Amino acid sequence: MYTAQMTALKYIILFCMFCGSFGIEKHDSYTKLLNRIEALEQEQRDSRLKVERLEHSVNFQSKVIQSQARQIKLINEELFKTNKLLQQSNRMSTSNNRKITILRQLLFQEAQSKHNQKTDGSVSGMGSLPKQKEQKTQGEDFVDVQRPRSQAWLKKRGAPTGDSSLIKRQERAGISFSVYLDHDLTLGPHQTVKFNQVIINDGNGYNTNTGVFTCLEAGVYMFSFFIGQRSETDGVTAAYAELVINSQNMVDAVVETYHQYQDLQGGNTVIQRLKQGDVVWVGLMLSGHAHIEGSGSLRISTFSGVYLYQ
Template identity: 30%
Template structure:
């Protein structure tokens, strides 16, 4: 009888120990689950924060680009106004000289009866008028474009593969060709070009290129989150030359559609100035 009671007591103690151990295990599981939820929540918050930061940086970059475009446009217009004023002043001075010359020429005709002198003066007057017309025609060429990508892409980019900029935001002057994914200069001049690339998971390396000649390099950081890189250049571009963005060797990863922008505009139309 005592042996049975001892065994029952021992079983009761073991049961209590098992229940206590199970309670500890359940608490440990709850604690680990809580920690996992906290980590996941913190990770999501960090990603959302980085996305917001990238959106803010992109917004700032676009604002800076727009500001630069306005400043360059003002400088271009001011330069053309100065050139126009200078050209008109020279033309007026030339007109006065020609008018004085015509008076002397008429006197010569009356005395010498030389018709070639009068014709020569008339020809000079027409030439001056033509120069005035050409000068007053400056400043009417407007070229500006901005493009993004039509979809999110995640792929390995080949050597010198053009980035698929094919979603047009603005294309004044019709310089950007969506089929070529390139800007084709409609007039010879001085241009401003800029590109902003946003990627994730891998580092991106590329360039802004004019007819195979790399002008500036674009790079992004390497990491699991969004990374962004931008480059700009002011350069001469002849009529018919192609301007585009291509990737370098080993540039792979995700290229965000609306976070990547390629844009540019004409600063000075050299064709109008030289005509």
């Protein structure tokens, strides 16, 4: 509309100039006016070009933003998949740790069995005679004195039977426990984690109602604990746990999650000499509240202890 008006005005002025109805002075002023009109038209054309360039730039930036948004979406999907793989890896690691623990126990039992057999053989050889055979009195059969004797055979004849403390410890039931948490907990600082499900509790030293192990016999014990945590929201969520003996902190564990639905586990192990009546438990430390994950199928929050030696 503006361009059409300017063009019409220009033609009217030209028409008046050629008709001779204006003087020379008026002719000069109208020439200046026409030049001004042409300058304004040029500025308008330049402005249009700038607007078109800006529109092109805006469209290009919009496409770039859309492309970046798609890339961010793909990255988020990859992060989600990676988090799932990490969760699966953590579960596999937990399972492998359990298998390793079982294998270690089996190896320890096998080594202890070989040690006992070796002890039995050395003890039976101590009472051997220079002769290979001796004849029993009162009509008994001949007995090969070089053959290794059993513990019962040696005990019946009053012979020494190896390390008495080791034999005594083997004869009694033993002291050990392993428990886990089968439900989620939210606890405050210095509250005790009550692991309520028992895997083994030889000696009944662990109390599921209080979450406390009471030492039944003085000696050296090994304790280990693990705390699991699952984050329900994005952001850092932390749980700080400690193993306590007689209200004294021994070792600590930290679990920090950074993403929603992330499962992590933290724990620690300690070997300590205890006196009869000493108490041991796992509790939370620092201020605030912490969420601990527990499950009957995924047993990632556990507490274990075993008597080693006097």
